[in-house]
Amino acid sequence: MPAAPVMQFDFPGAPAEFDAVPGRAGMTRFAALDALSIEGQAGPARLVVELALPPGADPATPPLEARVTYRPEGFATAWQSIAPPDAAQLVLTEIALSGPRPRIAGSFEIPLCFRPALLVPPDPDQCRTATGSFATVLTID
Numbered sequence: 001m002p003a004a005p006v007m008q009f010d011f012p013g014a015p016a017e018f019d020a021v022p023g024r025a026g027m028t029r030f031a032a033l034d035a036l037s038i039e040g041q042a043g044p045a046r047l048v049v050e051l052a053l054p055p056g057a058d059p060a061t062p063p064l065e066a067r068v069t070y071r072p073e074g075f076a077t078a079w080q081s082i083a084p085p086d087a088a089q090l091v092l093t094e095i096a097l098s099g100p101r102p103r104i105a106g107s108f109e110i111p112l113c114f115r116p117a118l119l120v121p122p123d124p125d126q127c128r129t130a131t132g133s134f135a136t137v138l139t140i141d
Contacts, residue, residue, distance in 0.1 A: 006020075006134070006135055006136065007049075008134075011132075015043070018045070018046075019040060020040065020136075021040060021041045025038045026140065027140050027141065031055075036050065036053065037050045038050075038134050038138075046071040047069070047132070048068070050066065050067045050068075050069075053095070059093055061092075063090065067080065067081050068110055070112055076117075079128070081122075082111075082121075082122045091108070092104065102137065104134070104135075111128065112128060
């Protein structure tokens with residue numbers, strides 16, 4: 001597994017591969033869940049996968065919550081998932097959240113809906129399907 005996030009993405013007009021944003025692939029452990037965030041970059045574009053997993057999750061455990069966000073220009077507009085994905089839309093293939101090399105890998109096929117500004121919710125009438133994959137080591141907070 002690579003030492004930094006590697007994210008593949010298929011979405012109209014988007015870059016196909018996102019490299020690591022240094023320090024932006026990590027996990028914070030809470031009593032009731034493990035919160036993970038993985039961020040990739042391709043020029044100014046950003047791709048973010050956020051997951052909330054129950055403690056001790058394995059690849060068969062569905063996330064408690066998940067969100068995928070694609071920001072084509074960095075931070076202005078975005079395309080974002082608006083409903084938690086089901087088990088067919090977000091598949092985790094590897095989870096190791098303890099030990100010497102915490103890591104996660106998976107794939108998704110999920111609708112992303114246009115979000116014209118930070119304070120405006122995604123528009124459910126302007127959605128497109130995105131597919132992608134991620135594999136990364138994690139920094140544990």
